[in-house]
Amino acid sequence: MPKDGIGASTKRREDLRFLTGNGKYTDDINLRGQAFVHFLRSDVAHGRINGIDTTVAADMPGVLRIFTAADFESAGGLPCGWQVTDKHGQPMQEPKHPILAEGKVRHVGDPIAAVVAETAEQARDAAEAIEVDIEELPAVIDMKAALAEGAPKVHDELTSNLCYDWGFVEENKAAVDEAFDKAAHVVSLELVNNRLVANPMEPRVAVGDYDPWGDQSTLYTTSQNPHVIRLLMGAFVLNIPEHKLRVVAPDVGGGFGSKIYHYAEEAFCTFAARALKRPVKWTCSRSEAFISDAQGRDHRTKMELALDADHNFTAIRTETYANMGAYLSTFAPSIPTWLHGTLMAGNYRTPLIYVNVKAVFTNTVPVDAYRGAGRPEATYQLERIIDKAARDLGVDPIALRRQNFIKPDQYPYQTPVAVVYDTGNYDATMDKLLEITDHAGFAARAAESANRGKLRGFGVASYIEACGIAPSNLVGQLGARAGLYESATIRVNATGSISVYTGSHSHGQGHETTFAQVVADMIGVDASTIEIHHGDTSNSPMGMGTYGSRSLAVGGSAIVRATNKVVDKAKKIAAHLLECAPEDIELKDGKFSVAGTDKSVDWSGVTLAAYVPHNYPLEDLEPGLEETAFYDPSNFTYPAGAYGCEVEIDPETGKVDIVGFAAADDFGNVVNPMIVEGQVHGGLAQGIGQALMENCVFDDSGQLLSGSFMDYAMPRADDFPGFKVDHSCNTPCTHNPLGVKGCGEAGAIGSPPAVVNAVIDALHRAGHTHVSHIDMPLTPSRVWAAMQK
Structure with missing residues (x-):
């Protein structure tokens, strides 16, 4: 087996370019004719927009166009990827999340207008010249206060600030209450899980490009799952057919969940590039990230544990208030419910558990997975x-x-x-x-x-x-609006080198090293002959990206499946070359051998035969050696x-x-x-x-x-x-x-x-x-x- 296969502590191959300053991040991408955007963001948490005057700003040097919500009347709002049904069987309240604020601002940092100019400095200067008439309204920050009768509503069209009131497992509730009534010991604790800012090393960046001759849009973005961004933005926000939309996520400098989601800035840059017929770039500042990136945690919980006289756990009961912020981020509703309640058993044999979660809208930055x-x-x-x-x-x-x-x-x-x-x-x-x-x-x-x-x-x-949230048919029943499989294509070249295309994406986990180790181990070749490609929707099959510790368990399993398909076909080619039955072929250390004999052909000999089929079982197999597989965990x-x-x-x-x-x-x-x-x-x-x-x-x-x-x-x-x-x-x-x-x-x-x-x-x-x-x-x-x- 190769020295750099499964189980080897090989150094990360990607680190060479990162440590020498040769990584390619989204902010390194600068296109010919590129313009720059600056977002004018709300400085109040809650307010009614009575007017936006762009007259002065529009005449300032370098300004190409100023966009407001009126420019996006034909666009949809940013979609939520998970619908939660409450304990009464009703779907959650799901307000629109516009690209630019419509009628109201709902948190400090909510984008109101966007200035596109020749330089970033000109765009910023013009944004500061826009006059916005905002009637400030009372803000709701505390979750319990937000649910009080008469509290100001974050979204006027909703009945209240309650997104959902979720009970799990609802049919357990009566039995749990009875277990607490009969318990020898009951322990109670009120907890705060404090709100966090993700703060990856690389702030978010988006570059939109448009080719009018092919009617082709391209978005370069700091994303953990470019295929999902293409699906959400193309189908639900901008109405761009997927075959006319390419999303590329190059090197990504950390994410920790904050780069899973589809953000307004991505949709804006893609839209503006089409409108102006030139590239449009946005680079987030660190201070801007604090008020625009999805944040994490922010739970208030009352936790109760019941024990019998022998100190065995008999029941758990929780009541949690979970902050959604001002809008529903892409996967926000699932975090305090299906990714939280289902883990409440922990490592323990507690027979009865009931989890209640009230998700609340507040005038704060949206909260999602961290x-x-x-x-x-x-x-x-x-x-x-x-x-x-x-x-x-x-x-x-x-x-x-x-x-x-x-x-x-x-x-x-x-x-x-x-x-x-x-x-x-x-x-x-x-x-x-x-x-x-x-x-x-x-x-x-x-x-x-x-x-x-x-x-x-x-x-x-x-x-x-x-980890590895699955299977798709189950999570679909729980409200997920996407599949949770992963994909891989293994392309073997004529000389034996291998290109792996994966739907997973790396933001620091070392995929280019570990995925190559898996393939190298299975075939018995050196990992240096294997190249890993990810992050470009134009060259990899549809995949769900990287989050939830799924890369190896789901993405790696798809790679295993595709590699097995390649090996199965290669064994048939080898069997033809060695004049034996395919079931007699063994693959070890990069060599195909006839079991029990010294007859063999090496890996490169078989791969060359696949592409130069002079001696090839054409009646049974097509030329070439490339396979795709999808893996949906059970x-x-x-x-x-x-x-x-x-x-x-x-x-x-x-x-x-x-x-x-x-x-x-x-x-x-x-x-x-x-x-x-x-x-x-x-x-x-x-x-x-x-x-x-x-x-x-x-x-x-x-x-x-x-x-x-x-x-x-x-x-x-x-x-x-x-x-x-x-x-x-x-x-x-x-x-x-x-x-x-x-x-x-x-x-x-x-x-x-x-x-x-x-x-x-x-x-x-x-x-x-x-x-x-x-x-x-x-x-x-x-x-x-x-x-x-």
Whole structure:
């Protein structure tokens, strides 16, 4: 087998161009005759537009055209890709999301007008000269206040600010209530899952182009799923036939969910390029991103856990308010429902669960999936209340978890929240965690911290997540308006090199390396002969892109299927060349052999015969060696793990320092251990950032108070210790050909509760037993204040 096949920690091939400054990002694309757009955005959160005067701005130097909502009367609004049906069987309220604000502005940053000019500076100057008459209206920011009788409505055409009131599993509710009535112990906790700004390194960019001779539109954009953008924008917004619309997403510098969605700026640039018959480019500034990119989390939850006299979990009941912001982003309705409620069982054998979610419109930036997307919220609720239950009951938090873990002999395990776990071993990951954290030595470390006047604590969290959302026929019943399969084309060239075209897209996960490793391993050739192509709708089959840790489990499985088709055909060609039956052919290390003989032909010999068919089974096969496959999973994959955090707290200031963090994960089979470790590191940084620092805050009028890195605290390298990462306790997925589960979001899911549990543990050890919870982020002021009460 090749040295760079499955299981090898090969370096990422794409990093060479990135580290030498030779990546090609959307902002690197500059087309001949290109114009620039600047969006005039609302500086109030809620207001009625009484008039827009562009007279002065239109006459300014370089201005080509100024667009307002009136120019988009023939266009549709930005579509929502998932419809949620509420607990009464009614569809959610779904307001229009216009490209430019129509009649009202609904959040600070809502685009009102767009100036296209010869230069970006001219467009900005002209935008500042536009006079907008806005009658400011009362804004609703707090979700519960937004649902109060008489509250100002974000969308006048809706009956209220309630998008939906979802209950799951609704038929469980009476039994859950009864279980709580009969419980020996009931633990309750109110939680905030703080709003986050994604902040990928590369801000969003869109470049629209139009070829009038072919009536062909092209959009270059920073997207995690270009095919979906083409479908949504072409079919539902601009009415451009798909064969006349090309979407290209080149190198993408991070996304974390924020680049999944179809944004107004993409539709605008495509529309404006057609209108002006010249390219139109928009580059987002960092401050603009804070008020235009979809944000994450923002849940308010009451969580309840019922236990019997022996401390077995008997029921869970939750009530969550989930912020949608001013409009429904592409997949926003699914995050607090089907990606949250279905994970409320966690790693535990809780027989009865009921989840209620009220999704609320507010005058804030729209909220959608952010790394983990619903899974971190569910895990945080569950792992925090288990820790609180252990303290209330006076038992060890780890022992309470072990007692209620699903055991290996119980798989496949049907949860009470619809999903079926196929495999797992949660005791094994907990054992590994305690080993790599040297848990036995914690008491000595705590004593040493005390000698320095610091409070030391240890917190754990177990998590499970659902990756590779599937199958399409199931999610369709749950409200998804798109399929969730993936595709691949394997094109073998005459000399034996291979081009792989995948519907998945990379925004930092290393697909060009790992996908090549998979194909190299299957065929037995060097990975350097395999090229991975993605991000261009004109050369790859329809695919659903990258999010939800689906790339390898779904995209990689499609590649496996297409490669198998290629190998099957190649074996028939080899059999003809070697004068034997195809079933007698074996492929190993890039060579086709007749079983039990020394007769063989190498890979390049077969591929050349496929394209130079002088000696070829023409009566049976067409020339060429190229195959396409689609893969629609039969189930989610379920990575799981146990995380441990050690903190020190300065009692004088409340400052929390993480002095140790370990992650023991079960990702199934691992294609590239080094890339997996890097993915976990990145997730841990984001999860710890949420737990200790990051917080998106609006004031009562809807002004963003944390609109720059001066006010929004991003973690830095010196905020973290060296992470200990292990993925040796793997139980392979049983229903995809690679046995992989997904790893990209795990770190962001398991780390926030581990951090908070560690802080509460440190305070309790120091005698502050009155502190049962502190909401994230655990800033020094919050921790200090909790200690003083």
